[in-house]
Every structure is written in C-alpha cells, then in structure tokens.
Amino acid sequence: MVRVVRARWRSLSAQALTIPVLSLSLCWSSGPACAQVPRIQGQGTAASGMGNAFAAQADDPSALHYNPAGMTQLHGMQVMLGGLLSGGTTDFTNSSGVHATGDRDGSLAWPPPTHAFLVANVKELGLTALGDLAAGIGVTVPFGSIMRWPDNVPFRAVTVFSTLPLIDIKPTLAYQLTRDLSVGVGADIYTFSGMFGEGHAESQSISPGGPLTPLFGQAGSKVELYGKDTATGFNAGLLYTAIRNGEGQPIANLAFVYRSEATLHLAGALTSNGNKVQDAMTTLVLPQVITGGIALWPVRNREREWKLEIDVDYVGWKSVGNLDIRLANGTVIPQPQNWKGTYATMVGSEYRWSKVDSMPEWEWAVRGGYTFQPSQMPALTFNPGIPSADVHVLSTGAGLLCKENGSLLGIVNWGSLGLGLVHVKGIGLDLSYQTSLYEPRTVSGNTGIRTGVNGLYKSTFYTGGLSLRLMF
Numbered sequence: 001m002v003r004v005v006r007a008r009w010r011s012l013s014a015q016a017l018t019i020p021v022l023s024l025s026l027c028w029s030s031g032p033a034c035a036q037v038p039r040i041q042g043q044g045t046a047a048s049g050m051g052n053a054f055a056a057q058a059d060d061p062s063a064l065h066y067n068p069a070g071m072t073q074l075h076g077m078q079v080m081l082g083g084l085l086s087g088g089t090t091d092f093t094n095s096s097g098v099h100a101t102g103d104r105d106g107s108l109a110w111p112p113p114t115h116a117f118l119v120a121n122v123k124e125l126g127l128t129a130l131g132d133l134a135a136g137i138g139v140t141v142p143f144g145s146i147m148r149w150p151d152n153v154p155f156r157a158v159t160v161f162s163t164l165p166l167i168d169i170k171p172t173l174a175y176q177l178t179r180d181l182s183v184g185v186g187a188d189i190y191t192f193s194g195m196f197g198e199g200h201a202e203s204q205s206i207s208p209g210g211p212l213t214p215l216f217g218q219a220g221s222k223v224e225l226y227g228k229d230t231a232t233g234f235n236a237g238l239l240y241t242a243i244r245n246g247e248g249q250p251i252a253n254l255a256f257v258y259r260s261e262a263t264l265h266l267a268g269a270l271t272s273n274g275n276k277v278q279d280a281m282t283t284l285v286l287p288q289v290i291t292g293g294i295a296l297w298p299v300r301n302r303e304r305e306w307k308l309e310i311d312v313d314y315v316g317w318k319s320v321g322n323l324d325i326r327l328a329n330g331t332v333i334p335q336p337q338n339w340k341g342t343y344a345t346m347v348g349s350e351y352r353w354s355k356v357d358s359m360p361e362w363e364w365a366v367r368g369g370y371t372f373q374p375s376q377m378p379a380l381t382f383n384p385g386i387p388s389a390d391v392h393v394l395s396t397g398a399g400l401l402c403k404e405n406g407s408l409l410g411i412v413n414w415g416s417l418g419l420g421l422v423h424v425k426g427i428g429l430d431l432s433y434q435t436s437l438y439e440p441r442t443v444s445g446n447t448g449i450r451t452g453v454n455g456l457y458k459s460t461f462y463t464g465g466l467s468l469r470l471m472f
Contacts, residue, residue, distance in 0.1 A: 042432065043115045043140045045082050045467035049397015049432035050348025051369020053309040056255035056295035057350075058239060060428075060469060061117035064138040064172050067257050067293075068184025069239035071119050071134040071174040076425060077472040083114040088436070088461030090147075090387050094454060098154055102384065105148040105161070113141040115467070132176035134184075140168045141196060147385045151222075154452035155384055156206035162385035165196035166264075170235075180241040190262055190286065191230040200228035201266050201284075203385065208449060217272040225280060225325070227268030233260040233286070251300050255293040255311075261319055262286045270327065279328040282335070285319035305352040313344040317376040337381050344373040348395070361403045367432070369395040375441070382443045387459040389441035397432035401469070428469035436461040 042048030044062025054062070058070025061080035086109045090102040119136035127133075146163040153160060172186030192199045202224065209219025216223045236258050243252035263285050270280040293311035300306070323335040348369035356362060371393035382388065404425040438459035446453045 042084065042434075042463075042465060043138075043142075044080065044117075045397065045430040045432045045465040046350075046365075046367065046399055047348075048084075048434060048463070048465045049367035049369065049395055049399075049430065050309065050350055051346045051371045051393060051395040051434075053293065053311045053346040053348030053369055053371075055237070055257050055291050055293035055311050056239070056253040056309055057307060058237075058255070061119045061136070061138075062115065062467075064117045064119060064136045064170060064186070065115070065140060067237040067239055067255050067291075068136075068172045068174050068186050068235060069182040069237040069255075071136055071172065071184055072121075072132060072176040072182040072239075074119050074134065075121055075471075076124055077118070077120040079119075079470045079472075080115070080117045080467055082116075082430075082465060082467030083112045084463050084465045085109075085112050086461065086463045088459070090384070090438075090457055090459040092149075092153070092384065093456045094154055094452075098455075100150055100153040102147055102149040102153075105146045105163075109146045113143075115140045134174040134176075136172050136174075138168075138170040138172065140170065142166060142168050142190075145386070146197070147387070149384065151206055153384075154455070155450070156452070157208045157449045158453055159203060159205055159383060159385040161204040162202065162383075163197055164201045165192060165199070166190055166201070167193055167196060172235075174237075180244075182239045184237045184239075186235050188233040188235055188259070188262060189230065190233070190264060192228040198226070200226045200268060202226040207272065215270075215272075215277060221273050224271045224274075225268070226271075227266030227281060229264045229266050231262040231264045231286075233262035235259045245297075245300055247302070249297075249300050250295075251297040253293075253295040255291070255295070257289075257291040257293075259289040259291075261288045261316070270325075281326045282323045284323065285321075287316040287319045287341075289316070290314045303353070303355045305350070305354060307350045307352075309346075309348050311346040311348075313346070314341060315344060315376070316341050338378055339376045339381075340378070342374050342376045344371060346371045363399075363401040363403070363428075365399040365401075367395070367397040367399070369393075371395070379443045379445055382446070382453055384453060384457070387438060387457070387461070389438040389457065389459065391436055391438045391459075393434055393436045395432060395434045397430065397465075399428060399430040401426055401428035424470060424472060426469075426471035428471075430465075430467045430469070432463075432465040434463040434465075436463070 042052050043065040047054035055067040058067040059073045061078045063070030087107050092100045117138040122130050122133040143164050149160045169189040170186050174184035176182045204224045207216035207221040207223050238256045240254045241250040245251050265283050267281045270277045291313050295309040297307050317339040318341045320337045320339040325333040350367045352365040374390045375388045377388040441457045444454050
C-alpha cells in the first residue's frame with residue numbers, strides 16, 4: 001500500500017512542478033523573449049532590425065555575440081549599450097470554453113533584456129607586436145524570459161509564473177589571419193545576478209491538494225521552485241570574404257559560428273506559501289547552436305550600400321531531455337521534456353546611405369528582416385510558461401551614425417569631445433521593432449493534473465530595441 005501511494009505521489013508530483021527553462025528569445029532567444037530560439041531576441045539593435053541575420057555582416061560591436069570573427073572589422077575602440085522592451089500576450093481557450101490570458105508580468109517584461117559590448121582593435125591602439133588582434137568583452141541577457149498567468153487558470157498546477165533571468169558574460173578574442181579570413185573565439189559564462197529580477201530561475205504553481213498536500217500544502221497554496229548556478233561554454237566564429245569590390249570592400253561574405261552546450265545545475269529550494277519545504281535541484285543543459293550565413297552587397301560604393309543576408313541556425317534543443325527535480329530527502333520527481341532540435345531561418349536586408357551631400361558626416365540606414373522557427377516542444381511536455389509554436393518574426397529598424405567631424409543640430413562636434421587622450425570619433429543610434437506572430441497551436445493528449453494544459457494557444461509578442469554606439 002505504501003509503495004502504491006508513493007508511486008502515485010511521485011506521478012502527481014512530476015506533473016505538478018515545472019521549472020522555467022528558457023525564454024528565446026532567443027529565445028537564445030529567442031517571441032522576442034521566448035525559449036524557442038536564441039536569435040529571436042536580438043543582442044544588438046541593428047541586427048534585430050534585420051531579423052538577426054547578421055553573422056556574415058558582423059560589423060558593429062554586437063559582432064562579439066553574432067560572430068566574434070567580425071570584431072576584426074572594427075576600428076579603434078568601440079562601445080555599444082542597449083536594451084529591449086518586450087511585451088505581448090498568449091491567449092488560452094480550452095474545449096469547455098474557459099479562456100485565460102498570460103503576459104510578461106505586466107504590459108512589459110521588467111527588468112528589460114539588455115546588452116553591453118566593448119571591443120578594441122589592439123593594433124590600432126598601438127600594440128602592433130600582437131598583429132591584427134581584436135579583443136572585447138560583452139554582457140547579454142540571452143533569454144530574459146518572464147511569463148505570468150492568472151492563479152485560476154486550468155493548468156495552475158503546472159505553472160502560473162516562470163522566469164529565467166540568466167546573464168552571459170563573454171570575454172572574446174579575434175584575429176585576422178589573412179586579408180580575407182578572420183577567426184574569433186570566446187567564453188560564455190552563464191550566471192545569475194540580483195540586478196535582473198530575483199537573481200534565480202523561478203517557477204510558481206498552485207497546489208492541487210489531495211495526495212500532494214503533505215509536500216505542497218492545502219489546495220490553493222502557492223508553490224515555488226527556484227534555483228541558480230554558474231556554468232561555462234565557448235563560442236567560435238569564422239568570417240571569410242569571397243569577393244571584394246574595386247575599393248576593397250566586401251561584397252560577398254561567408255560565416256560560420258559555433259556555440260557550445262553549457263550545463264547549469266540549478267540549486268535552490270521548494271517552498272509552499274513562502275515557507276521552505278526542502279532544498280531542490282534540477283539540471284538544465286543549454287543547447288549547442290551551429291550557424292551558417294552568407295551576406296551579399298548588390299550595391300556597395302562610397303555613397304550607398306545595399307546588403308542581403310540569410311543565416312540558418314541549428315539549435316540542439318534535444319539537450320533538454322529532462323528536468324528531473326531532486327529533493328534533499330533523495331526523492332527524484334521525473335520531469336521528461338524530450339525537446340527536439342530545430343532549424344531557424346533568418347533573412348535580413350540593410351540599405352545604407354554613407355554620404356549625403358547635405359549631411360556629409362552622417363550615415364543613415366534602414367533595415368528589414370524575417371525569421372522563421374518551428375516549435376521544439378512536444379504536446380505531451382508542453383509548458384504554458386514558454387510560448388512554443390511555429391513562429392514568424394517580422395523586423396524593421398533604422399540607424400544613424402554621426403562621424404568624427406559631424407555635429408548634432410550644429411551644436412556638438414564629436415571631434416571636439418574627449419576625455420584625456422581619448423576623444424569621441426563617432427556616435428551612432430539604432431532602433432528596431434519586431435512582431436512575433438505565433439501560429440495557433442492546439443495541445444492535446446495530456447492526462448491527470450496536466451489535463452488542464454490541453455487547449456488552444458495564440459501568442460503575439462512585440463519588441464522595441466535601442467542601442468547606442470560610441471567610437472573612440
């Protein structure tokens with residue numbers, strides 16, 4: 001009898017708890033902040049405006065993320081700072097007509113996903129003995145996920161709130177081997193910080209009571225599972241210029257980028273109504289990502305440029321095989337996931353005016369892009385805390401760059417600004433907007449406590465981005 005009760009308790013427990021795994025925007029990103037694909041959520045606003053098809057262009061400081069080999073294209077020292085405002089909703093309707101809406105814990109996710117990059121061309125800074133070396137460091141929020149549902153939603157025993165405020169610290173080096181070939185390599189240090197949310201991964205659900213009462217409290221109790229860890233991975237990139245124009249500018253680039261897996265052992269606790277029940281842990285394997293890209297410039301001269309690029313990511317989501325929860329008393333709550341690897345396709349374009357007679361020291365750019373990513377999550381392990389369905393992302397953006405001898409409104413001349421031996425040679429501003437349109441998804445076949453997950457999901461998310469770029 002005891003064995004039967006324990007088996008039933010474990011089965012129910014496994015269905016009642018789900019840890020928040022990824023947001024993808026990136027999903028890696030990932031809509032703009034979902035668990036589905038790392039490149040939906042942009043890590044640079046110029047790239048976001050092109051649907052994140054940027055690995056073969058990689059000509060601003062966000063190259064540190066998109067393709068580290070592209071850092072060799074930058075001059076002097078450059079800084080990029082930016083962030084994303086992400087909003088939107090998921091609407092749920094089940095076969096009984098019950099309707100609920102989930103959101104980003106409000107109209108916008110807070111704190112917003114951010115990115116910061118510092119890149120320096122070592123040779124141009126005077127260290128010629130090191131050759132054509134570029135060095136940099138970046139900090140990004142690769143997922144930035146947060147999802148909230150009403151406490152009375154039919155799947156409340158699975159999730160009502162989830163977040164994964166993970167940050168990625170990226171020390172990176174790049175070297176130009178030949179005029180046409182550059183390579184880059186960097187570390188990915190994944191960790192959590194109290195500057196972003198609660199500083200840990202977190203999932204909340206509502207206790208269904210019954211056999212789970214001794215562990216999770218009476219029906220209606222708020223159950224929370226949280227944990228954090230630090231893990232390392234690496235990334236490597238290659239950028240090859242196949243064709244140049246008469247002025248030596250690339251008009252055909254090829255790119256290859258690899259991002260390794262990283263394993264997070266999320267250690268924390270299980271609580272009920274704010275009271276700690278037991279220490280708990282689960283293991284999350286962030287997937288490897290393999291990217292290939294090609295960029296072509298049908299037009300590229302001193303006055304204007306037109307770029308077309310297509311990138312393809314393979315995201316190894318099959319690394320998320322399970323999220324089994326291990327409690328301090330030795331109990332293991334099975335959490336099978338069985339996610340599948342997916343391919344993301346990104347197409348982007350940029351038209352840039354490099355020289356306008358009326359404003360010769362300014363550059364202007366307009367951008368557009370499209371991303372498609374299929375769902376990675378099976379119906380029988382579907383988690384409403386992660387909007388997972390086939391998604392189409394439409395992107396647009398604009399940018400301006402004021403060069404060294406330019407001025408802002410005829411008042412500020414960047415060449416006259418400086419801090420000691422360092423003076424500003426240029427300042428740029430990029431804006432982007434993305435709409436992530438998820439195809440309606442009907443989830444069925446779940447039983448037991450997970451029966452409430454069955455239903456129709458419709459998600460639409462929006463992201464507005466801004467990046468400031470300083471050139472020294």
